Amino acid sequence: MNLDRRTFLLGTGVSLGLPWLECMGDDTKQADPARRLCAIYFGFGVGLPSEDSDEGKWHWFPRGEGKDFQFTEVLNPLEAHRDNVTVLGGLSHPNGRRMGGHDTADTFLTASYLNNRFLRNTVSVDQIAARAFEDKTRFTSLVLSTDGGVGEPTRSSTLSYDDQGRPIPALHQPQQIFDRFFGAGDADLVASHRRLKSTSGMLDRVLEDSRSLRGRLGSQDRDKLDEYLESVRQIEERVQRSQRWLDIPRPELSDEDRAMLKLDADDEAPKDFIRTMYDLMYLAFRTDSTRVATYQITNMADCSSKAAKFPQLEGFKKSLHSLAHDWNKPGGAEELGRWDQFMAQQLAYFLDRLSGAQESNGSVLDNTIVLYGSSNSNTHDNTNYPLVLAGGRALGFQHGRFLKFKEDVPLSNLFVTMLNRVGVETAAFVDSTGEISELTL
Numbered sequence: 001m002n003l004d005r006r007t008f009l010l011g012t013g014v015s016l017g018l019p020w021l022e023c024m025g026d027d028t029k030q031a032d033p034a035r036r037l038c039a040i041y042f043g044f045g046v047g048l049p050s051e052d053s054d055e056g057k058w059h060w061f062p063r064g065e066g067k068d069f070q071f072t073e074v075l076n077p078l079e080a081h082r083d084n085v086t087v088l089g090g091l092s093h094p095n096g097r098r099m100g101g102h103d104t105a106d107t108f109l110t111a112s113y114l115n116n117r118f119l120r121n122t123v124s125v126d127q128i129a130a131r132a133f134e135d136k137t138r139f140t141s142l143v144l145s146t147d148g149g150v151g152e153p154t155r156s157s158t159l160s161y162d163d164q165g166r167p168i169p170a171l172h173q174p175q176q177i178f179d180r181f182f183g184a185g186d187a188d189l190v191a192s193h194r195r196l197k198s199t200s201g202m203l204d205r206v207l208e209d210s211r212s213l214r215g216r217l218g219s220q221d222r223d224k225l226d227e228y229l230e231s232v233r234q235i236e237e238r239v240q241r242s243q244r245w246l247d248i249p250r251p252e253l254s255d256e257d258r259a260m261l262k263l264d265a266d267d268e269a270p271k272d273f274i275r276t277m278y279d280l281m282y283l284a285f286r287t288d289s290t291r292v293a294t295y296q297i298t299n300m301a302d303c304s305s306k307a308a309k310f311p312q313l314e315g316f317k318k319s320l321h322s323l324a325h326d327w328n329k330p331g332g333a334e335e336l337g338r339w340d341q342f343m344a345q346q347l348a349y350f351l352d353r354l355s356g357a358q359e360s361n362g363s364v365l366d367n368t369i370v371l372y373g374s375s376n377s378n379t380h381d382n383t384n385y386p387l388v389l390a391g392g393r394a395l396g397f398q399h400g401r402f403l404k405f406k407e408d409v410p411l412s413n414l415f416v417t418m419l420n421r422v423g424v425e426t427a428a429f430v431d432s433t434g435e436i437s438e439l440t441l
Helices: 022-030 076-084 125-133 174-182 186-197 201-214 219-246 255-261 265-286 320-325 332-356 412-421
Strands: 008-011 014-017 036-042 063-065 068-070 085-089 142-145 292-297 368-373 387-391 401-404
Touching: 022 219, 036 125, 036 265, 036 332, 063 401, 076 085, 076 332, 076 387, 125 292, 125 412, 142 174, 142 265, 174 265, 201 219, 265 292, 265 332, 320 332, 332 368, 332 387, 368 412
Parallel strands: 036 292, 036 368, 085 401, 142 292
Antiparallel strands: 008 014, 063 068, 085 387, 368 387
């Protein structure tokens, strides 16, 4: 049997794209494999205690350099993906060094300059790729954040900006994202809520079509289809859990409340919420619904971000902003380091999903460039951004190294490299001076 790459399972008010299956091989070999770009941002920087101190193991950057490096406790969750990641040190935006410590999230993907009198941003690197791919997928890009919307200038709640420098509103409600990409759409959001809460679920509405398709597939494709549908069902269940949590007010937590929270499902809420967003990006990529995604985990608006209490909900004693500010106080480097380790665990989960999904020429991760990082090193220090580049091995990237760069190498050079490798020919981006040749084969 030969199946078209654009085959969908259909049910009442819902359609679901399929992953790559072997019986699609003839079609996929004729077309260029999908090339994807993903950027993930976290705010307030990381802990950088002296590597020779008692807390040196909580230094964010690895020890050593090149291939001879060792992850510290912070990034150790990425060890299983060592051959698929490169840690980058020394890079930053020259314009960002001229800005306030709270202001640079807005420019993480734009390299622009903002101040109190000049608040006009420029196009973000993801939207340059999205514009190039807009005729290839149903959705040009998936823009996510923990807070949603656009926020305010220098305290943005989105990483993405259009070609006029206007912020693109981020989605933050898992149910809405799920409905928009895989359900009946936003116009039927309320009805979708009711349907998803019923015992039938979305997959039950496409089950009849999936049975018909399954009977025409080979054994390996049947197994892959079953795994895929089960994966979607698990994501649907997690979406429902995360949606319920998002409706719960975020109170100030006392020690007693925090202790009780460990016995409650809300104790898992930050992990569930972050992983649900990663699941949705994974599913959007795997079904080729989009080839560009951004995810901002906390904005830089101090304690007003919905992610501010994420550490407390995970058992930490302080808010995210306080953890970041107190990294150089007694015990502070370990506290922030453990939070950054938690974040690395969630990134590893995302890379697991991408690397476990096979396409015609490798895994989804092999065809996807993932940039993970912050625009601060220490809290509000706009140099030496902590950055991890993952994936893209089928696009020419070589990994398994810790690369250190001098300050005269702008982060925009990485953006030029990324764009060219996803097939968007780019000579320059803002203040770039060329590509980063050390990253590619």
